[in-house]
Amino acid sequence: xxxxxxxxxxxxxxxxxxxxxxxxxxxxxxxxxxxxxxxxxxxxxxxxxxxxxxxxxxxxxxxxxxxxxxxxxxxxxxxxxxxxxxxxxxxxxxxxxxxxxxxxxxxxxxxxxxxxxxxxxxxxxxxxxxxxxxxxxxxxxxxxxxxxxxxxxxxxxxxxxxxxxxxxxxxxxxxx
Amino acid sequence: xxxxxxxxxxxxxxxxxxxxxxxxxxxxxxxxxxxxxxxxxxxxxxxxxxxxxxxxxxxxxxxxxxxxxxxxxxxxxxxxxxxxxxxxxxxxxxxxxxxxxxxxxxxxxxxxxxxxxxxxxxxxxxxxxxxxxxxxxxxxxxxxxxxxxxxxxxxxxxxxxxxxxxxxxxxxxxxxxxxxxxxxxxxxxxxxxxxxxxxxxxxxxxxxxxxxxxxxxxxxxxxxxxxxxxxxxxxxxxxxxxxxxxxxxxxxxxxxxxxxxxxxxxxxxxxxxxxxxxxxxxxxxxxxxxxxxxxxxxxxxxxxxxxxxxxxxxxxxxxxxxxxxxxxxxxxxxxxxxxxxxxxxxxxxxxxxxxxxxxxxxxxxxxxxxxxxxxxxxxxxxxxxxxxxxxxxxxxxxxxxxxxxxxxxxxx
Numbered sequence: 001x002x003x004x005x006x007x008x009x010x011x012x013x014x015x016x017x018x019x020x021x022x023x024x025x026x027x028x029x030x031x032x033x034x035x036x037x038x039x040x041x042x043x044x045x046x047x048x049x050x051x052x053x054x055x056x057x058x059x060x061x062x063x064x065x066x067x068x069x070x071x072x073x074x075x076x077x078x079x080x081x082x083x084x085x086x087x088x089x090x091x092x093x094x095x096x097x098x099x100x101x102x103x104x105x106x107x108x109x110x111x112x113x114x115x116x117x118x119x120x121x122x123x124x125x126x127x128x129x130x131x132x133x134x135x136x137x138x139x140x141x142x143x144x145x146x147x148x149x150x151x152x153x154x155x156x157x158x159x160x161x162x163x164x165x166x167x168x169x170x171x172x173x174x175x176x
Numbered sequence: 177x178x179x180x181x182x183x184x185x186x187x188x189x190x191x192x193x194x195x196x197x198x199x200x201x202x203x204x205x206x207x208x209x210x211x212x213x214x215x216x217x218x219x220x221x222x223x224x225x226x227x228x229x230x231x232x233x234x235x236x237x238x239x240x241x242x243x244x245x246x247x248x249x250x251x252x253x254x255x256x257x258x259x260x261x262x263x264x265x266x267x268x269x270x271x272x273x274x275x276x277x278x279x280x281x282x283x284x285x286x287x288x289x290x291x292x293x294x295x296x297x298x299x300x301x302x303x304x305x306x307x308x309x310x311x312x313x314x315x316x317x318x319x320x321x322x323x324x325x326x327x328x329x330x331x332x333x334x335x336x337x338x339x340x341x342x343x344x345x346x347x348x349x350x351x352x353x354x355x356x357x358x359x360x361x362x363x364x365x366x367x368x369x370x371x372x373x374x375x376x377x378x379x380x381x382x383x384x385x386x387x388x389x390x391x392x393x394x395x396x397x398x399x400x401x402x403x404x405x406x407x408x409x410x411x412x413x414x415x416x417x418x419x420x421x422x423x424x425x426x427x428x429x430x431x432x433x434x435x436x437x438x439x440x441x442x443x444x445x446x447x448x449x450x451x452x453x454x455x456x457x458x459x460x461x462x463x464x465x466x467x468x469x470x471x472x473x474x475x476x477x478x479x480x481x482x483x484x485x486x487x488x489x490x491x492x493x494x495x496x497x498x499x500x501x502x503x504x505x506x507x508x509x510x511x512x513x514x515x516x517x518x519x520x521x522x523x524x525x526x527x528x529x530x531x532x533x534x535x536x537x538x539x540x541x542x543x544x545x546x547x548x549x550x551x552x553x554x555x556x557x558x559x560x561x562x563x564x565x566x567x568x569x570x571x572x573x574x575x576x577x578x579x580x581x582x583x584x585x586x587x588x
Binding site: 036037038039040041042044045046047049050052053056057060084085086087088090091092094136137176 | 307
């Protein structure tokens with residue numbers, strides 16, 4: 001370990017003089033290039049939102065507060081849903097993996113079956129307001145049309161629950 | 177119910193370059209029973225390139241309401257764990273210049289303190305409950321308190337007390353006769369323990385100064401060579417007189433002093449903290465002949481310095497002579513690179529950025545007063561016109577968008 005550390009770190013200049021940088025190493029600020037975008041948005045993978053933010057969206061959909069007991073199972077499954085705990089050697093991992101999707105969806109089922117959902121969105125699920133709350137943004141007409149088309153064959157309670165799962169199980173609800 | 181919830185699980189894992197619209201459709205596609213997707217769902221034509229601004233010169237100084245709303249919607253869940261309220265949408269729609277006012281109000285919400293806590297916990301790799309008598313939640317609670325009480329952000333390194341599980345101030349738990357905020361918690365000290373204390377020293381440089389060794393001499397003058405152990409003062413193979421180091425074939429002496437002349441100063445601040453993070457008055461800083469290189473006695477680590485200096489925890493930090501880690505933490509917190517680094521970390525925390533421009537972070541710092549709070553940093557960073565314009569554009573909301581995402585073309 002020591003030798004590796006030494007080898008890894010002994011790359012600087014003799015007495016501060018590096019032939020490639022005769023003025024010595026520069027601070028991060030000095031290493032900057034010409035002005036560009038303040039940031040480059042990573043596009044490899046969207047990032048999982050903090051569990052609190054995800055629960056806030058569920059609460060907004062359901063018209064409850066985040067601390068409603070309805071969401072206790074989510075809190076109890078925090079690690080399975082992507083939370084971290086270094087004391088347990090569970091490191092941060094912001095990926096929305098298949099396993100996490102499975103847990104999330106299983107936990108959504110009682111939420112979608114809760115009477116408060118039907119009260120707010122009707123027996124068949126009022127899609128527009130539902131999606132707006134779940135996704136935190138205005139919904140466009142063509143988006144709504146696509147979802148409606150997909151749910152067209154469903155009726156009553158089945159449609160209501162499917163609408164709920166589409167809205168709350170969507171990547172748009174859980175990812176940044 | 178005929179819908180198979182399991183179908184929802186068959187979702188894209190690879191969504192790079194997928195528009196937000198497409199992300200929204202992922203579950204729906206799964207619902208329809210598709211078993212694979214490749215990020216090419218709901219293909220939609222790109223905007224006309226000619227209509228998109230490409231340079232700063234091509235856009236107005238102030239972001240549009242559409243851009244501001246897009247950015248606010250994007251960052252709010254990370255910073256305050258919620259979407260925008262109807263009032264906030266109304267305000268930003270009518271007056272995007274009031275974005276700073278909206279974000280400033282987020283500072284009153286407990287969630288922003290939790291966000292700061294996540295930033296630090298992830299940066300230091302310290303979180304959780306108690307294990308082996310060490311409270312891994314201590315650094316995080318300290319950060320939450322600093323933010324909630326509106327203390328300067330630098331206080332995370334200089335606070336004299338920690339915060340217990342009961343929310344009351346309590347001594348930080350290392351037992352040191354001084355305090356240095358999160359640095360003098362056993363949680364930080366134990367997870368960053370390592371031979372010669374290199375990991376602890378390097379964490380300060382990485383996490384709080386966003387720099388790497390070797391630092392510029394102007395930022396951290398090297399210790400006099402004669403104060404260092406031979407293996408660290410070496411500049412050439414001939415100077416590598418330590419037989420163990422020379423024998424390794426890797427620690428050959430070449431340039432060692434360039435980095436360890438600075439490493440040594442920072443590592444010395446930890447010479448009295450053992451592997452479990454406990455401050456020990458009996459530390460010698462001397463190499464244990466029966467241990468691995470860098471290991472001293474009783475779970476302590478070896479000093480970089482010669483024997484007569486090895487046990488003395490007074491050292492140097494960023495050119496300032498310091499008596500101990502507590503004073504060193506003040507030197508870090510008061511250095512200009514600390515706030516600039518905090519802005520850089522904040523950008524990376526708030527958006528999944530792969531690169532943060534140094535000139536931008538410096539520009540943000542220039543707008544801040546002395547000893548900014550975390551909320552000051554958030555307001556100055558995420559409401560900075562360059563940040564808003566850049567992020568909005570990358571989200572597909574250009575300066576000439578007309579009100580809705582529908583016009584914005586390709587999004588993340």
